[in-house]
């Protein structure tokens with residue numbers, strides 16, 4: 001019997017992309033600790049598989065780690081096949097993303113924008129097209145987009161990154177209004193700097209350019225957040241779980257560090273007349 005036939009229908013199954021990274025790892029862990037079955041993805045198949053096994057062992061929840069590059073059609077198709085066995089997928093957490101910087105007029109900036117759009121914007125859209133039809137058919141589903149404060153405001157040297165995240169937020173705001181009446185909620189989290197390998201890499205690159213110390217640069221990064229504190233990945237995970245469990249779509253949450261701010265209140269998600277789960 002396939003796992004999808006054995007499962008308790010009250011137990012949600014979540015797909016978390018980029019689960020081998022900082023925020024995705026925290027989301028996958030919190031979900032599994034709360035009994036949510038997790039299909040976790042990473043670009044390295046062995047690392048992803050080991051992550052899934054570790055999660056299952058640590059939490060006692062059924063979890064699986066598989067390869068996914070959101071720009072690679074072959075891995076997307078393989079994911080769909082795996083998800084048909086493991087799922088159905090109730091929640092999609094679009095977390096996988098990249099953040100590189102370049103001066104606005106540099107030659108590298110336009111190719112960078114195209115590359116990052118493929119991951120940060122078209123990546124979540126590809127996952128939506130794979131899994132939203134099933135959610136709509138079943139009359140329930142949740143999509144949580146991990147955008148960024150760069151979806152809400154500008155910063156120097158990140159025209160490319162900021163464009164990808166503004167695009168994701170704009171798309172999600174509109175798609176949320178279209179999908180809420182069909183039982184599917186799409187909400188977006190916009191964290192400021194989070195304590196993850198991505199931020200470590202930014203600090204490393206600033207160190208190379210400026211010669212400043214790690215300590216100094218970490219304090220500088222924290223000072224860029226409105227609260228003066230770097231966001232913990234576990235805080236983002238908590239908000240993702242609340243949004244996935246909630247009954248609103250189109251919610252937009254800003255995370256300045258140590259607190260949350262609701263940018264968009266969201267709209268009610270329709271509960272299907274057939275009594276499907278929401």
Ligand SMILES: NC(=O)c1ccc[n+]([C@@H]2O[C@H](COP(=O)([O-])OP(=O)(O)OC[C@H]3O[C@@H](n4cnc5c(N)ncnc54)[C@H](OP(=O)(O)O)[C@@H]3O)[C@@H](O)[C@H]2O)c1
Nearest residue numbers: 018020021022023043069070095096097148193194196198
């Ligand atoms: N850190 C921050 O300050 C911050 C702030 C706001 C928003 N965010 C957003 O939060 C999300 C997670 O970032 P993070 O800080 O946790 O970074 P991270 O630790 O570097 O993790 C990024 C994850 O994305 C995956 N990834 C990258 N390119 C991919 C691709 N083409 N296909 C599939 N997966 C891909 C990586 O896979 P591998 O593990 O295989 O490398 C990794 O698991 C990103 O969307 C980022 O823009 C981060």
